[in-house]
Amino acid sequence: QQQVKQSPQSLIVQKGGISIINCAYENTAFDYFPWYQQFPGKGPALLIAIRPDVSEKKEGRFTISFNKSAKQFSLHIMDSQPGDSATYFCAASMDTGRRALTFGSGTRLQVQP
Amino acid sequence: AAGVIQSPRHLIKEKRETATLKCYPIPRHDTVYWYQQGPGQDPQFLISFYEKMQSDKGSIPDRFSAQQFSDYHSELNMSSLELGDSALYFCASSLGPEISIAGVQETQYFGPGTRLLVL
Numbered sequence: 532q533q534q535v536k537q538s539p540q541s542l543i544v545q546k547g548g549i550s551i552i553n554c555a556y557e558n559t560a561f562d563y564f565p566w567y568q569q570f571p572g573k574g575p576a577l578l579i580a581i582r583p584d585v586s587e588k589k590e591g592r593f594t595i596s597f598n599k600s601a602k603q604f605s606l607h608i609m610d611s612q613p614g615d616s617a618t619y620f621c622a623a624s625m626d627t628g629r630r631a632l633t634f635g636s637g638t639r640l641q642v643q644p
Numbered sequence: 645a646a647g648v649i650q651s652p653r654h655l656i657k658e659k660r661e662t663a664t665l666k667c668y669p670i671p672r673h674d675t676v677y678w679y680q681q682g683p684g685q686d687p688q689f690l691i692s693f694y695e696k697m698q699s700d701k702g703s704i705p706d707r708f709s710a711q712q713f714s715d716y717h718s719e720l721n722m723s724s725l726e727l728g729d730s731a732l733y734f735c736a737s738s739l740g741p742e743i744s745i746a747g748v749q750e751t752q753y754f755g756p757g758t759r760l761l762v763l
Binding site for chain 2: 565567572574577580630633636
């Protein structure tokens with residue numbers, strides 16, 4: 532059973548457009564929600580992360596929106612570029628010292644020039 | 645900046661053989677995590693160590709074992725390899741909870757991975 536559900540599985544966006552990826556979680560003990568970007572053959576790299584005490588966090592073209600009551604969070608990539616083409620994973624962990632990340636199933640983003 | 649180092653990067657083994665994967669965390673990082681990523685799958689947590697002690701355990705098969713050494717590097721030992729063990733194995737490192745600022749999660753930095761192929 533996937534504890535963190537991610538959609539869509541794949542996404543095609545035109546250059547300059549907005550990419551939106553959604554995640555939902557069940558475990559209310561999760562209180563740290565990072566997004567990772569992974570290129571083929573490479574390790575995941577942290578993009579941006581949020582804690583549930585804020586509803587939105589923005590870093591450059593990347594924004595996380597967080598809805599604690601709905602147990603949902605999303606990644607928005609503004610002005611998407613071909614270099615953003617990668618697989619994006621949302622993740623969650625418990626900030627209790629046991630910090631294993633539980634990943635979503637991933638979204639393969641393709642930004643067309 | 646120094647990153648997580650994993651070796652080997654690629655490994656080919658036969659069924660029932662053993663394999664050892666190594667991970668060298670970012671300097672000063674004392675927590676190491678191991679993840680397994682099957683083809684087209686998300687990374688699955690296997691096991692983690694903090695200050696050389698196992699801190700959490702995920703879906704690690706009994707055929708696998710791991711440890712963290714005094715220099716904080718970690719090794720994942722895999723025995724009786726099966727075809728289904730073919731995957732990318734990632735190591736990640738972070739600062740331990742006692743060092744992190746209260747209420748601030750420390751980032752896990754991932755290595756480039758070891759691609760294991762079991763024939």
